[in-house]
Amino acid sequence: MYQTLRRLLGMTMGLKDWIDLAGAVGSVIVAVGTGALAWATFSLARFTKATVADAEKAMQQADQHHRENLRPFCVVEFRESSAQKPFGADFNIRTATPGPQYFAGDDKPYISIKGRLYNRGLGPARDVAAYLNWGSSVEGLAYWLTHPIVVCGLIAANESIEINLSIEAHHVATKVADGKRVSTQALEWVANDAYEVVLRYRDIFDTPFRTIHARGFLQNLAVDVAVAGGDKKLEAQQSIRANRPAPVFLTGEQPWATLADKPQPPPGWLGSVDTELSVEAPFRHDV
Incomplete structure (x- = not known):
């Protein structure tokens, strides 16, 4: 990557240079994509956990309300x-x-x-x-x-x-x-x-x-x-x-x-x- 940048700054780029540059850019894109996917997975997990907790709380409240409605x-x-x-x-x-x-x-x-x-x-x-x-x-x-x-x-x-x-x-x-x-x-x-x-x-x-x-x-x-x-x-x-x-x-x-x-x-x-x-x-x- 460092050599590729040097060529970009002061040298005429050949085919090999273009291939190296494309590989470096692809690596960056893959890394960014992996990070974004990891963040999306983490966010989805948090959302799912919060949704389950809300659902459990709603069920508990519904059960409590049901019990209170049948209290003697x-x-x-x-x-x-x-x-x-x-x-x-x-x-x-x-x-x-x-x-x-x-x-x-x-x-x-x-x-x-x-x-x-x-x-x-x-x-x-x-x-x-x-x-x-x-x-x-x-x-x-x-x-x-x-x-x-x-x-x-x-x-x-x-x-x-x-x-x-x-x-x-x-x-x-x-x-x-x-x-x-x-x-x-x-x-x-x-x-x-x-x-x-x-x-x-x-x-x-x-x-x-x-x-x-x-x-x-x-x-x-x-x-x-x-x-x-x-x-x-x-x-x-x-x-x-x-x-x-x-x-x-x-x-x-x-x-x-x-x-x-x-x-x-x-x-x-x-x-x-x-x-x-x-x-x-x-x-x-x-x-």
Whole structure:
């Protein structure tokens, strides 16, 4: 190439020179073409990769949208619910001393959850079950009081069914102690300690969901209700839970933890009030 250029600058070119020049130019063209082809291949690969990624993202979004369009949302409307008894008249919240109103004329004590179950979502709900919590699921401080009780196997969207659940002693949450499984508390205290009625269910894709029905805070400390002195009117006024939250929809399972796993409060907290017996204690903001 160098000799060819010298000939071009100062010498008359012969046939051999023209052949050499053509070869050099051809080599340059081939090199440029090879580079251009390599760049085109690289660009095409990037474009193909981006196209595949966009397609996968679009498919994921379409699948997510499809799942959301079939998501259930189950709620319970408790029978004869009131400001004093958010979970209904049949859900006894005074069980410290079992009596006729608790045993309901039967020799086997139980707590009733009565009402109507609605699926207000867009898809069917499978394996619907209910259980009671101590504490707040929204605040991440919920503890199981009972094991889940089956409500129904399947409920379609925009359908409802009557429910009448009986929570008995063998439904109380258990722990292992000395190699045996024992209840974490007496059934007589479960209704008193329950702050949440939880519905657990799954969609057709086996995704778990929960609906939290919270009781709401008492307007006064629980001890105020206890010392009402038999004045039913005063007791009813002090038992009002006017700030009862609306049902909350959550995704995922609740980790298993019972009151036996709950950290103990420091000595003297809330004075003489037994914090273990009051569901209100961990949620009050004025203590």
